[in-house]
Amino acid sequence: MRFRKLHYFVTVAEELHFGRAAARLHIAQPPLSQQIKAIEDEMGAKLFERSSQKVTLTPAGAAFLPQARAMIENWEKIQESVRGVATGKAGNLSLGFVWAAGTPHFSAGIASFKQNNPEITLNLEEMTTSQALDALHAEKLDIAMVLYNPLMDTADLEHQHYESQQHILALPEHHPLAELAVVPLIKLHQLPFISFARQAHPSLYDQIMHHLHSAGVEPNIVQVARLTQTTRTLVAAGVGIALVPDSTQFDQREGLTFRPIEGKLPELAIHFMWRKNSQSPLMSRLIDHLQEHGVRSQ
Template identity: 80%
Template sequence: MRFRKLNYFITVAEELHFGRAAARLHIAQPPLSQQIKAIEDELGAVLFERSSQKVSLTPAGEALLPQARALLQNWEKIQEQVRSVANGTAGNLSLGFVWAAGTPHFSKGIAQFKQDNHGVTLNLEEMTTAHALDALRTEKIDLAMIFLNPLMDITDLEHQEYEIQKHLLALPDNHPLAQKDSVPLSDLHQLPFISFTRQAHPSLYDQIMHSLHAAGVEPNIVQIARLTQTTRTLVAAGVGVALVPESTQFDQREGLTYRPIDGVLPELAIHFVWRKNSLTPLMERLITHLHAQVLR
């Protein structure tokens, strides 16, 4: 039975008059009567008692009325939900992001997006680049914000630039180099160095090491840290110095100083990345929204 027929039945049941029901439905009375008869034939039950004086619901009609209303209401909700998902204003989206992406404009953008889109459920998880790529390829997340560079093999994925960051040198407040306005790259030679794992961001790690070696710097790696937060804690504790994304400076911590570096280091290109042919309207809306926050 089509939903239009149910609407015909409900309208007649509410008006208890075929003429008024037909006028309300903007159709002629004979076709309406035919549609009601077709419903009765399909159900094998008489729904209305008809006489020259009045129209009334039979017990079968009374039983059908609340069910018909519920069906139509559910169908309207389904249509609304489908339209919302189709235009990107509803649905679920899982986003894996590197810590460096979590700048103030990222935090503000996520908060504003959630406030403006109550029908959207965002699942956010901090990840390394390697972890996020694996999660994308195994369909554990929908979208990633990670470090990308031309050396990476991502032919199975699509991407769009989010922002470019530079490296800063993170130092303990009492470190001699903290007295400088900027630190020459060559000054890092043999300094106790805290590094992220190569497994976390393989291509970026190799680029950094290549740049250091090209400048005659042999880093004295004394500690490996998987997360930037751990790196900052270790630097503040005086364990060593570290190269960190410039967004790190937005999250102030006692005992830490950040200085620009004079020398050639790879840029940190953060991109939105997703599986080929998987970009949904919701993903497009989030990407556009977050990218707009960077441009402000």
């Protein structure tokens, strides 16, 4: 049965008058009577008692009325849900992001997006670039924010720039280099170094080592940390120094300080990445929102 016929039945049941019901529905009375007769034939039950004085619901009609209303309401909810997904105003989205993306304006952008879109579920997970790319290929993520390098194999992926950051030096608070306003790169030679694991961000790791070696710096790597949180803890504890994204300084902690570096190091380009031909309206809305929020926060 078409849902339009349900509207006809419910309207007549509410008005108990074919003329008023036809006026509400903006159709002529004879076609309305024909539609009600067609419903009764389809249902195999008489729904209305008609006389020249009045129209009343039969027991079958009275039993059908709440079910008809429920079907109409459910159909409207289904339509609203489908429209929401089609326009990117409803649905689920999984986002993996590298630690460098965790800036205050990123957090504020996610928070405002969720607040303004209560029908959307965002599943967020911090990952390394390698983990995020693997999850994209395995279709465990819809979109990722990774440290992008042109040498990456992105044949089956699409990407869009989000923001760029510079490297800064994380130091124990009372380290001799903390007395400098800017630290020349050469002063890092042979100092105890805390590094991230190469497999986490292989392209970035190789670029950093290339620039260090080109500047005559041989880092004395004393610890490899899997997580940036661990790196900050180890630096604050005096285990060594570390090169970190400038967004790291937003997470202040006791015993830790940061200094800009004089010398050439690779830029940290953070890109959105997703599988080709998979960009949904919801994904586009999130990307646009985060881009705009980031620009306004600069």
